[in-house]
Amino acid sequence: MATHAAHHDDHDHKPGFVDRWFFGTNHKDIGTLYLLFSLLMFFIGGSMALIIRAELFIPGMQIVNPEFFNQMTTVHALVMIFGAVMPAFVGLGNWMIPLMIGAPDMALPRMNNWSFWILPFAFLMLLSTLFMDGGGPAGGWTLYPPLSLQGGNSMPFVIFAIHMMGISSIMGAINIIATILNLRAPGMDLLKMPVFVWTWLITAFLLIAVMPVLAGAVTMLLTDKFFLTSFFNAAGGGDPVMYQHIFWFFGHPEVYIMILPAFGVVSEIIPTFARKPLFGYQAMVYATASIAFLSFIVWAHHMFTVGMPLGGELFFMYATMLIAIPTGVKVFNWVSTMWKGSMTFETPMLFALGFVVMFTIGGFSGLMLAIVPADFQYHDTYFVVAHFHYVLVTGAVFSIMAAAYYWLPKWTGVMYSETLGKWHFWLSTFFVNLLFFPQHFLGLAGMPRRIPDYNIAFSDFNMWSSIGGFGFGLSQLLFAWIVIKSARGHGPRATAQVWEGAKGLEWTVPSPAPHHTFTTPPVIDDRVLAHGDVTH
Amino acid sequence: MTPRRVLAALAILALTAVQAQANPEPWQLNMSPGVTETSRMVYDIHMLILWICVVIGVLVFGAMGYAILKFRKSKGAVPAKWSHNTTAEIIWTVIPVLILVGMAWPATNTLIHMADTDDAELTVKITGYQWLWRYEYVGTDVNFVSKLDRDSDRTRMLGSGLNPADVRTGDQNTYLLNVDNPLVLPTGTKVRFVITANDVIHAWWVPVLGWKQDAIPGFINEAWTRIDTPGTYRGQCAELCGKDHGFMPIVVEAVPREQFDAWLAQKDAEAKAAATAANVPATGDALAVVQ
Ligand SMILES: [Cu+2]
16 A cells, blocks of 8 residues: 555656657646647638738739638638637646646546547548538638538538537536536635636636537538528528527627636736736626626627617617626726736736737727627628737737746746747737737728728728738747747746746746646645735 | 809819718728718717727726836835725726716617618618629519629639729729619618528628618518718628628619609619510410410
8 A cells, every 4th residue: 555655656757758648637738738739720720810811911812712711711710719719728727727726637637638639630620621622611600501501511520520629628617617616725715716717617617508509509500401400491491590699699608718717817917917916806706707697698799780679689789788897897907906016027917918908909899899780880890800809819819828928937947038028029919909900990991801802992901901910920930939949948947936926826836847736735825825805 | 263163162072072981991990970860870879989988998008007107116116915995996887887878878779760660761672692682672663683893893803913993983993892783772761671682691781871781581671771962882791691792792872862763763664664575475475385
């Protein structure tokens, strides 16, 4: 018995490459796999965006035909949402949640391995459709029927890929809930957890609630196409608008699935670099929960132009406007955290501050879009494209980069070059605004989204936008370089604390974090927590 | 310059100004106020929310910028210990609620105004097809399709070698914004649209009318307009509808009521004559078969 225990305590036990990376169940390794996969998808999805921006550089069709253009917009969105943003947050959750709550690993490590390894196959299948006869899906990532039913042979593959992504997400979410609810170190009460853990807990419930809804919607598409059902076919007694209702019942919570963990990340970083506890910790938690609740009753604001009755339009408008309140609370709390702090501006802080400003801009355009009569003008224009890229790129993606810069020294044990990190931030910020800000103007001037070509009146801002797109894309090579250099251990050694103002359990373990951490639960001291009003 | 000439010049200027706001222009930054009461209401709401957002943005980003400049470690700032302030939290929850109510009020009124399709003097049925529009003037035989003009169509082909800047109508570039048969509508008249589609979902959108409406196969949506000023107003299909989604523009030709009535009567007569002409040989053939 003694020898058995001794064997298990041997942390230097090194599994082989295949055992470790393919069959491993360690939360840190799986987190790393998720993050690397996400980075790869970010570049693949990004290349598709660059094909789009290249075609839109000047008016006239120069590079691709409209069919391929539509495949690019569709697959770009699917890859970025399901391949880049969601796996990045799952990766961050995998790596950091056990470290932040003092757990030895995820609660369900084998399932963890499975939920990751489904993903590469799902995306291989999705991307393979681009090489099939008839090409990939071209009806938009929302797959609205009847258009999506016109697609070629790609459709069943796309739907199967979406099913696999959904299963992966649901398993990841179950794992996160099980971990947070069962494996917290003694003394880590729910209302003492870091906000990042809270936002992930709530996100995980959203995932479990809505991924099956998406699975149902796309399965009905499948049977409409291949098994003669008429769920969405008016000629057979179905309703194409019903698809949109079901899809957005998934789709709107999905938006918060991609932004709530981002709120969590930023709520960790700002207190660290302001050297001041997070302002209004409990308000942050309740605001997150209210946003999650509201996300279930606003779905039809994506479809104000389908011809809903007046009462329906009004309900969804009012409900959507309400979201501005908890979101505003969050922004005010971040600013108040900075107020009377003692701030420094290392790369993670820059990205977090960039997040606050640019996410808020996306929030403003979101509020504008909630106003139904105005939405009749904005809907399906470049104004919407600008809006959701502000929340997803300068919002979610910036927070992911902030998180990567924040925790990279903990993961790799070395400090990256602050100079390069800052270059990456300023280049990204300049180009991303050049890329997306003019799209507001294009939309207001009347340019619809998802068009491969446009009138001369739209040419100047499209050219700016394309230049911004290429600049932003190329700037990300710098990010890849910084990550790879750190991962290979180049750079000065990082301390366990890493950042002067950092608080929380993850900073009590050495850098790089050992393969196994918290095999015995840590003792929680309220003073190491990153937020203030938990002690009373 | 004689006073008369000045007047004429002013009139031309005023006309071009109206013309200029009617269709997208290079460097256009904002929504057009449009050419209907509805579109102006929508524009006003848009500007109201925009300014509210700008003011909130200036306050929030201003506070943030001040904090960033003032509370720096490099300036010797010592972090405060507090982490909440109930009064502040109540204030910044309640004030946004009031602001939202202030936005919701005009939005609700405008929406009610837009939803009222009663008392229209003319009904036009719009049907979206991949990739053209069909217009039917209900109660007449006038019924035609409207699709991308030839010039644009030639130019938009991949590698056509033609310059989109050369597609012009008068002094305007109308690349991808021109059609063979525009929808002719009377000014000063409440026109009701019933909108549907034949294959996939499209959306009928002319920005200066102030709204867009989805055209959904198997369903009929309603919308209405009352155009104030004669002119040519351009728009596009706004819902992804397949490969040529970007190539199914909409052109509304708004003309004074009398001119419209004359046009409609003439088109109706032509349509009825064509229908009769088409029927005569058909009957003849049938007889021939019987004989
Ligand atoms: Cu269309």
